[in-house]
Amino acid sequence: MSVAEPRRIVLFRHAKADWPQVNDHDRPLAERGRMDAAEAGRRLADTGIPFDLALCSTATRTRETWKLAVHELPHRPRTVYEERVYEASPGDLIAVLNETPDDARHLVLIGHNPGVHGLAEILSGDSEGDSAVRMNRRGFPTAAYAVLTFSGPWKSLEPGVGTLVDYWAPTD
Template identity: 80%
Template structure:
């Protein structure tokens, strides 16, 4: 694949977490989160996004979200659990994505707010249809995801270069 072909990133916030007496990193999904993660996975499968790579935070709730969502996909991508995604700023997330090998066309990043929402907002210089309006109206609740596309290499990913092509959030 050439670096000039469009690339796609799905920015996926973990599903609803529970609040047991554990550290934030160790918080598991709540029952609603388990249901929403599977629904989000079905929505991703319906969108027909063939992922080459999944970059997932090491937090328990993100790993559980991805495990339930990926089960709904027709093909499982290579998954990398990345400590730097936990509690990362949009800039830190861009740095992680800049390291993605250029043979990867479609990636999913499973992380946390406010970083994931902030990343969707700052990458998206343009938007298709009403995706930006829907994201602005709903915010970025648990299990929501945004799809952004851009041209160029992963090293060229920076604020404003992408197009927000889709946004989805579970119904409440």
């Protein structure tokens, strides 16, 4: 694969978490979160993106979200559980993405707000259709995802190089 071919990044926020008496990192999904995670997985499958790699926060709610979503995909990508995605800023997330091997063309990052939403906004130098309008109107609720494209090696990923091509969020 040439680095000139467009790459796709899906920025996926974990589904709705419960609030039991545990530390934040260990919060599990709520019942609604389990349903929304599976629905997000079905929507991701409908995109037809053949993910090569998934980078997932180590938090319980992100791991549970990914486990339910990936079950809906036709192909299970290699998954890396990355501690640096938990509570990461957009800049921290860019640093993690810059380390992605160039043989990975399509990547999904399962993380948290405000970092995931901020990253979607920062990377989007352009948008297609009404995806930016919908993302700005809805924000980035739990189980939402944004699909961006960019060209070049992962180490060249920086603010403004991406195009927001799709956005989805579950209905309330």
